Amino acid sequence: MIDPKLLRQSAADVAANLARRGFVFDADGYLALEERRKSLQVETERLQSERNASAKSIGKAKARGEDIEPLLDAVKQMGERLEANEAALQTVQAELRDVELGLPNLIADDVPVGDTEDDNVEVRRWGEPADPGFEARDHIELGERLGQLDFDAASRISGARFAVMTGPLARLQRALIQFMLDTHTTDHGYVETYVPYLVKPPALIGTGQLPKFEEDQFKTTDEPPFYLIPTAEVPVTNLARETIFDAESLPIRYAAHTPCFRSEAGSHGQDTRGMIRQHQFEKVELVHFVAPDTSMDALEELTGHAEAVLQKLELPYRVITLCSGDTGFGSAKTYDIEVWLAGQQRYREISSCSNCNDFQARRMQARRRNPETGKPELIHTLNGSGVAAGRALIAVMENYQEADGSIRIPEVLKPYMGGLEKIVP
RNA sequence: GGAGAGAUGGCUGAGUGGUCGAAAGCGCUCCCCUGCUAAGGGAGUAAGGGUUAAAAGCCCUUCGAGGGUUCGAAUCCCUCUCUCUCCGCCA
DSSP states (O other), X not given: OOOHHHHHHOHHHHHHHHHTTTOOOOHHHHHHHHHHHHHHHHHHHHHHHHHHHHXXXXXXXXXXXXXXXXXXXXXXXXXXXXXXXXXXXHHHHHHHXXXXXXXXXXXXXXXXXXXXXXXXXXXXXXXXXXXXXXXXXXXXXHHHHHTOEEHHHXXXXXXXXXXXXXXXXXXXHHHHHHHHHHIIIIISOOEEEOOOSEEOHHHHHHHTOTXXXXXXXXXXXXXXXXXXXXXXXXXXXXXXXXXEEOGGGOOXXXXXXXXXXXXXTTOTXXXXXXXXXXXXXXXXXXXXXXOTTOHHHHHHHHHHHHHHHHHXXXXXXXXXXXXXXXXXXTOSEEEEEEEEETTTTEEEEEEEEEEOTHHHHHHHXXXXXXXXXXXXXXXXXXXXXXXXXXXXXXXXXXXXXXXXXXXXXXXXXGGGGTTOOEEOO
């Protein structure tokens, strides 16, 4: 959520910023609504104050043993007016909140302006895509030749956009997850967490998936409403919900492995083949809670932690800054990391690292105590994949393949594979 | 699933219709005193919001959540959520 004070004072500036995303913010409409809120709230609070004073004086009169009947008559009239005002105020405030919850985060100033992914800007590259000396297969062909990746079975069980893996390939994904968690906890100082996979609406509102992106979520039951998490970002970031951190307890860094569930509504026809875009996939997620003003530095660190995973796996990648139009709803600035896929001969997203500054913190009232003033203030939250396990598996398969279709095990994963050197058909 | 108990400020914990946003204690902050390793005295110490350019001040809201009764609710009524204890069931 954008600071309502900023919206009131600088609605036009906010509209100009959001326009960089291609988002249209009706500043005049908002200000008109805000004007109504103000007059209603001032009047309502005046009436409440009046009522409180009267009630108090009645209490005092009664304590003195006086006749309170005339006082009661005078006060009774107020009730209806107050009630009507309170109801009207509530309506307007709900309308304002709806608007505010629907606004994406402000874009950071250094984010390149653009409309689509074509306007994203490459920041750096690491590693060289190797020439295998033969025509590289994609992970679908590799997996099926190994007999360890079965999309037919998956579709019989669950339909499109699911995968079944067996044997060493299934273990390879687990190895990747363990390796990533170990790297982040041991090398990068993250605290491993285990969190719920089913969450209630307020959690999704907190991170920004609701109310706007309901159709992207898998809803399980209506009563109580439970949603499958689309990313561990949701439960992990909500660990900060309605808490005030001691100043010295920040930064906090959490790492979590969870499955992720996405309806992929609106992406029909995209990546229908293979494991790139699934309804269910595994991911290791990194989340930071930091003091305001330090979040841009934290974003660089966070991105570096995700990169470290790919470097250890010796997978070539590039880092890009998402342009304004491609940056996610809650993010002020996002780096995507794209890994080289030999079978596709292109870079594909494997991690997305975002600085949400106070956008999510405001929605979930996540605060810290300011060491100077002693007053609570909103913290900044960041999240990033470190990294998507399903896609990391694809990257290992395609980049470590041999001419006969076997897959070499990356050096760092061997301990997790019981010393296995390669997966063979 | 059955039976019961509970949810109050950073913590413990009082408060069953009227100066209660809330006693007391602990903790914390500041000041004073004391030459001694610990103690004494005093003051302050919830959050959200409105008003304001901002602050101060003033006002509103909040005692798990949502409704209701009432001039007035932490206190009474209803619904829900969560926690704890016992029984049953269970990975």
